[in-house]
Amino acid sequence: MSFLKLLTLWERCPTTKIGYPTRSLYLSSKLQLKQIEEVITDNTVTISAKILPSEREPHLLKNANPVVCPVCASGLDIKHTDVLILSQFVRSDGCMLPRRITGLCRKQQKRMSALVTMAHKAGLMPNLNPPNSNKDPKKRHHWKKFNKYFDESTIKT
Amino acid sequence: MSALKRVQQWATFARIWHVYDAAWQNPFHSAKLLKKYLMGLHKPIYHPLNDCGDHVIVINTGDIALPEDEWKKRAYFHHTGYPGGASWTVAWELHDKDPTMILKKAVYSSMDGNLQRRYTMERLHLFPDGKVPADLMKNVSNQIQQIRPVPKRLDHYSEQERKEFPKLIDYPKDYILR
Numbered sequence: 001m002s003f004l005k006l007l008t009l010w011e012r013c014p015t016t017k018i019g020y021p022t023r024s025l026y027l028s029s030k031l032q033l034k035q036i037e038e039v040i041t042d043n044t045v046t047i048s049a050k051i052l053p054s055e056r057e058p059h060l061l062k063n064a065n066p067v068v069c070p071v072c073a074s075g076l077d078i079k080h081t082d083v084l085i086l087s088q089f090v091r092s093d094g095c096m097l098p099r100r101i102t103g104l105c106r107k108q109q110k111r112m113s114a115l116v117t118m119a120h121k122a123g124l125m126p127n128l129n130p131p132n133s134n135k136d137p138k139k140r141h142h143w144k145k146f147n148k149y150f151d152e153s154t155i156k157t
Numbered sequence: 158m159s160a161l162k163r164v165q166q167w168a169t170f171a172r173i174w175h176v177y178d179a180a181w182q183n184p185f186h187s188a189k190l191l192k193k194y195l196m197g198l199h200k201p202i203y204h205p206l207n208d209c210g211d212h213v214i215v216i217n218t219g220d221i222a223l224p225e226d227e228w229k230k231r232a233y234f235h236h237t238g239y240p241g242g243a244s245w246t247v248a249w250e251l252h253d254k255d256p257t258m259i260l261k262k263a264v265y266s267s268m269d270g271n272l273q274r275r276y277t278m279e280r281l282h283l284f285p286d287g288k289v290p291a292d293l294m295k296n297v298s299n300q301i302q303q304i305r306p307v308p309k310r311l312d313h314y315s316e317q318e319r320k321e322f323p324k325l326i327d328y329p330k331d332y333i334l335r
């Protein structure tokens with residue numbers, strides 16, 4: 001029991017495992033690919049980790065040309081208003097995922113993060129924001145509360 | 158004059174009422190479009206001395222969109238005529254005070270600087286939201302197509318739409334979602 005707990009703690013530690021995102025303490029989370037369960041019976045605590053299937057699995061586009069990254073292979077001209085695509089590259093707080101997780105090429109990663117910034121500024125992804133933020137874009141301050149649009153050709157890649 | 162010709166005569170010279178939704182539209186690009194309808198430039202009978210302009214009702218002028226940081230860069234100049242009477246108002250401040258003013262000024266300055274534009278502007282009816290008096294709305298017989306597509310916010314899509322949309326990337330197997 002204590003060994004398992006130690007193992008999970010060791011796994012959680014950002015310095016021991018490179019490639020892991022740092023993880024603060026979560027008591028419950030309904031959506032995670034790796035779920036950590038705690039079962040308490042009498043005076044033993046069992047902590048187990050299991051890998052859940054991803055919700056994205058059935059809707060994943062097949063990469064026709066696996067040599068290049070998924071965005072290049074799709075051949076799409078992604079705009080900053082395509083929030084259903086851009087929301088796939090961000091965390092639930094609206095932060096861009098790093099390249100080791102998105103698996104995009106350097107050029108597309110830079111382009112996608114610029115497009116995500118544009119979508120956030122235009123208030124098109126108000127539900128993907130830090131929990132303490134103001135969810136309604138119309139309640140922003142000064143010039144930020146009005147609608148704005150962006151020109152994708154201004155992105156330098 | 159036959160009945161057909163008479164109806165054609167009425168249809169040619171009647172003033173048509175158009176409606177235009179300015180939500181997420183650039184006011185300066187919209188002004189170029191609306192100007193044609195207001196002055197009657199889209200009609201084959203157009204002549205500067207021929208009073209053949211149409212009425213345009215513009216709704217949702219409070220939701221116009223400007224590119225990038227133009228809300229804080231574009232300034233509107235006014236001078237009272239007295240010494241030290243100059244003032245510069247930034248676009249977002251003007252829009253805070255009157256949500257129809259930016260579009261009104263854009264249409265006015267898009268037309269040539271003769272006195273006829275004062276009368277042409279009388280045919281432009283601006284409303285900051287969708288609330289239009291019923292006696293104006295009953296005249297409308299045409300909708301002017303918007304220039305820019307209106308973007309849809311992510312939280313206005315249903316949970317199922319978001320879930321079933323084709324995904325470009327999947328998480329690594331050991332990724333802890335948050």
Ligand SMILES: [Zn+2]
Binds near residue numbers: 068072073104
């Ligand atoms: Zn690529």
